[in-house]
Amino acid sequence: MKKSLGSLLLGKWDTPTVVAVAIGAALFGVLMNYGSITVFTNTRLTTAMLVPVIVGGLFGALPAAVACFFGNVFADLLGGWGYWFDWSTGNAVLGFLVGMLPVYGANIKEGKFDIKHAAIFAVVAVLANMLAFGVVTPIMTVLLYGGELTITFMQSFAATLSNITVLVVAGIPLLFALARRYAKGTNLSRE
């Protein structure tokens, strides 16, 4: 079943996708608050970064981005450190790029995820973090909050490093595990 690039990026917004994005956002919010270690002011080594990996792997890039954006808003809502929509936007971009798994052929639902996909995933994770927190977030910071770039850059640097660590060290084994889990159910063919 061949899908166009556009539909792979946008995802299919049927009911399971909506629910998965919602659960993903809630999970992101909870993990951002409780499943993380503070490394720098407002920056955490957080397992929440695994949410876009899963949502992206299963449902596509845009659902991952939406889950990240609202996940960050939920986290802000619960955490009480103020609303930082520049970071929400950065996270959405990151979620979109990290969630592009189906675009380069990895298909978690059919159990397709091998070393090649893992390598591409790692490279994309590094580039996505640099783009999201090195470029997009500072631009949004200037647009929305005006200035304070020293601290934003220091935060981005810490966030980039910790996110890459989480994505590569925990994300890749998780993807392998999920792919194996789904592969069990796919020796049936559609008639």
Added chain:
Amino acid sequence: MKDKFLINVVPGNTFLHQLTGTTKVRLFVVLLVFITMSFDLRLILPIFVLTWIGIISAKPNWKQVKVIMSVVIFFNLLNIVLFYVANPTVGEYWCNNLTIIGQLNNYFVFPIETFWYLFVRLIKMLTNFTVSLWFITTITPSEFAAGLYSLGVPYKICTVVSLGFRYIPDIARDYENIKISMQLRGVEMDAKRTGIRERLKQMVLILVPLIITSFDRVQTIANGMDLRGYGRLKKRSYYCEHEPTRADRIIQAITLVLFLFSIGYIISVNVWPPQTHMWCPIIWR
């Protein structure tokens, strides 16, 4: 931790609870813009006071509020200290002036402007928090979705918000349960006794079952929604949304005024000329 969630599913009976979702979401969004746009204490302080009055009038569960409040104050103070350490002369950027009243060494100087900036920042963060506390204690997930829908957000996104909002307590409870059962099996979770690598490993131990239980739910919920005809039509109405009352109209009018003021402020102060300084009453020249 499970005491820390203030999300309510059943609407309460105070003045703020009785407003429609549309009114509350609009007021919330405008207040967020209002708080975000400036570092001006003259604008922030009234909102701080008013949201406190709102929170008190909504009669929240004070035990929960106290717990979450102390955590928030602690983290914000910590952040302020880190901000100071990151750049002790940050006040110069905001007040165009630096009055040093003492110094520890060449790096750690004590300029009044920096302390002023950090103080305003602290109040701003706390106001942000009171704005969201007011909002969380008075809104239900369905009202939240209804309010967003009234702003023209596609209803599938609204569903994401209301469903996610609704499931945060469930997921937090699962997290807590998994953590307790892991501790029962002898996994050390205390931050003081384990290193960062160990803790990361243990987090993965909690995370895998958490992710599996959370995403296992997806199909069940989606089936339930499909059976009730979700997503069949292009439009959607919300059961929780009632006709606007007089109070709603008054609050919406106030919201509109605040919104127009914010737009004016953003255009005249933030966009051109670019905002590089804040209101700073203590300038020694």
